[in-house]
Each structure stands twice: as C-alpha cells, then as structure tokens.
Amino acid sequence: MALFPVFLLTCAAAGMAGVFFRPGAWYRGLDKPTWTPPNRLFPVIWAVLYVLIALAAARIAEVPDNDLALGLWGLQITINTLWSGVFFGLHRMLAGALIIAALWVTVLATTVAFWSLDMTAALMMVPYLIWGTYALALNTSVWLRNRGRDDAQRDEAAVTGKR
Amino acid sequence: MALFPVFLLTCAAAGMAGVFFRPGAWYRGLDKPTWTPPNRLFPVIWAVLYVLIALAAARIAEVPDNDLALGLWGLQITINTLWSGVFFGLHRMLAGALIIAALWVTVLATTVAFWSLDMTAALMMVPYLIWGTYALALNTSVWLRNRGRDDAQRDEAAVTGKR
Numbered sequence: 001m002a003l004f005p006v007f008l009l010t011c012a013a014a015g016m017a018g019v020f021f022r023p024g025a026w027y028r029g030l031d032k033p034t035w036t037p038p039n040r041l042f043p044v045i046w047a048v049l050y051v052l053i054a055l056a057a058a059r060i061a062e063v064p065d066n067d068l069a070l071g072l073w074g075l076q077i078t079i080n081t082l083w084s085g086v087f088f089g090l091h092r093m094l095a096g097a098l099i100i101a102a103l104w105v106t107v108l109a110t111t112v113a114f115w116s117l118d119m120t121a122a123l124m125m126v127p128y129l130i131w132g133t134y135a136l137a138l139n140t141s142v143w144l145r146n147r148g149r150d151d152a153q154r155d156e157a158a159v160t161g162k163r
Numbered sequence: 164m165a166l167f168p169v170f171l172l173t174c175a176a177a178g179m180a181g182v183f184f185r186p187g188a189w190y191r192g193l194d195k196p197t198w199t200p201p202n203r204l205f206p207v208i209w210a211v212l213y214v215l216i217a218l219a220a221a222r223i224a225e226v227p228d229n230d231l232a233l234g235l236w237g238l239q240i241t242i243n244t245l246w247s248g249v250f251f252g253l254h255r256m257l258a259g260a261l262i263i264a265a266l267w268v269t270v271l272a273t274t275v276a277f278w279s280l281d282m283t284a285a286l287m288m289v290p291y292l293i294w295g296t297y298a299l300a301l302n303t304s305v306w307l308r309n310r311g312r313d314d315a316q317r318d319e320a321a322v323t324g325k326r
Contacts, residue, residue: 021248
C-alpha cells in the first residue's frame with residue numbers, strides 16, 4: 001500500500017474541481033427529478049468513493065502486469081476532474097452527461113482490468129460504478145428537463161423561486 | 164508502446180478542459196507582461212507536449228517497477244486538468260498559480276521517477292517541465308499585475324481597450 005498517498009493525492013486533485021465549482025443559484029433553479037439527493041450528500045459520498053478507489057489502485061500497484069489497469073485508473077480520474085467545471089461552471093448539461101458517460105465506460109474498463117489482477121481491488125471500484133450510474137441518470141434527467149430553457153430564464157427562476 | 168492510446172486519451176481528456184475554458188474578453192483585458200505568448204500558440208504547444216508525455220508514459224509502462232512513476236504521471240495529468248477552469252473559468256489567478264506550482268513539483272517528481280527507469284522517457288518530459296516553468300512565471304506575473312483590480316474593472320478594460 002506504499003502508493004496509497006499518491007493515489008489519494010490524485011483523488012484530492014480531482015475533488016478540488018468540486019470545491020472550486022459548486023452547486024449554486026443556477027443549480028437550485030433547475031427543474032430536478034424527485035430522486036435528486038440533497039447537496040450535502042455529494043461531498044460525503046465522493047470522500048468515501050475517493051478513499052476506496054485510491055486504496056484499490058494502491059493494491060493494484062503491488063501486483064505484476066498492472067500497466068493497463070493503472071493507465072485506465074489515470075484516465076478515469078482525469079475525466080472525473082473535468083465534470084464539475086463543465087456542469088456547475090459552464091452550465092453545459094449535455095456535455096456534462098457525455099463526460100459522465102465517458103467516465104462510466106472508463107470506470108467499467110478499470111474495474112474489469114482490476115478484476116483479473118485482484119478481486120478485492122475490483123470490488124472496491126463497484127460503489128464508484130454504481131454512483132456513476134446514478135450520476136449519469138441524474139445529469140441526463142436534469143438535461144432533459146431543462147434543455148428548452150436558456151440561462152437567463154433559469155437564473156430568473158433561481159431568484160424568484162419559480163419553476 | 165501498446166498503452167500509448169490510453170495515455171493519449173488521458174491527455175485528450177486533460178486538453179478538453181482547455182477546449183471548454185478558453186481565454187476570452189476577461190483574459191484580453193488583463194495587464195500582461197511583454198513576454199506573453201500569442202493565444203494561438205497555446206493549443207499547438209499543448210498538442211506537442213501531450214503527445215510527448217503520452218509517449219513517455221507508454222515507454223515507462225513497459226519497464227518493471229514502474230508503479231510509482233505511473234502513479235505520479237496520473238497525479239500530474241489530474242492537476243493539469245484542474246487549471247483551465249480555475250483560471251479562465253473562475254478568473255482565480257492566485258489559485259491558478261498555486262495549481263501550476265503543484266503541477267510543476269509533480270512533473271519534476273514524475274521526470275525524476277522516469278529517469279531511473281528509462282532516460283529517453285525522462286527526456287520526453289523535459290519540454291513539459293520547461294513549459295510549466297514558463298506558465299508558472301506567466302500566471303504569477305498576471306496575478307501580480309492584476310490582483311488589485313476587481314472583475315468589473317477588468318471586464319470594462321476588456322470592452323474599452325483601456326489598461
């Protein structure tokens with residue numbers, strides 16, 4: 001587990017994107033499905049997932065022939081870092097959904113690559129994959145519910161509380 | 164070089180941050196040093212650097228005991244992905260400089276780790292390290308020259324062309 005700090009730092013860098021770009025008035029004003037989780041849940045879930053996937057990568061770093069697995073892990077965390085700025089910063093909901101779709105495929109590929117090396121590490125990726133599935137559904141639903149409305153209308157809705 | 168596509172895709176994901184967050188009216192209106200490169204140079208330089216560091220990582224993926232080196236490579240590209248949104252998206256110049264400083268340290272550590280495994284791969288990281296040094300100087304200079312001015316003043320300068 002010698003490399004756990006390196007992978008945890010990498011997750012921390014990805015998490016910084018969510019610290020810089022947060023849900024604000026724009027997100028509050030969006031029409032969201034009833035199964036949208038409360039905002040305060042997101043940082044808790046991400047903290048747990050980041051520790052789990054950093055532990056998984058640190059386990060994988062100790063087995064032979066792990067190059068593809070480590071490469072895919074690096075790809076998924078880079079795609080992960082992109083999302084917050086595009087969704088919360090630029091308010092680009094479709095682009096956000098496409099980024100999560102690419103993330104989902106990469107996390108699945110990483111999990112499969114981990115599975116052949118260390119089953120425990122692969123299992124540590126499963127909650128991330130489940131949360132990714134949910135995040136993809138949520139982002140897509142938010143896009144479908146709000147795509148007809150421009151930013152000005154949404155900003156107004158955020159201020160007046162109207163939907 | 165079997166893993167070159169994975170590392171190039173990772174660089175492409177990092178580069179997407181620069182596609183989503185571009186220099187615009189705000190950046191034009193900033194007081195910048197005389198040694199600021201023209202905007203059109205940035206994508207060209209980044210394309211070359213990304214191909215070089217993806218090649219370097221693909222070489223490192225083929226040598227034994229590369230786990231730390233690949234872990235550090237993943238850390239630096241994740242930090243790299245953060246910068247564009249913070250600087251061009253949020254206009255946070257000091258945070259941008261701190262991100263490049265963290266990136267610079269990580270790229271140096273990656274290059275050192277590569278050096279002990281494959282000297283050619285380490286040399287392929289050197290242009291990135293040089294560009295990182297320059298980018299850190301430029302970001303810091305821009306922060307020092309503009310930190311007293313708020314966004315409204317800068318936006319006005321962008322429109323009127325005044326400094």
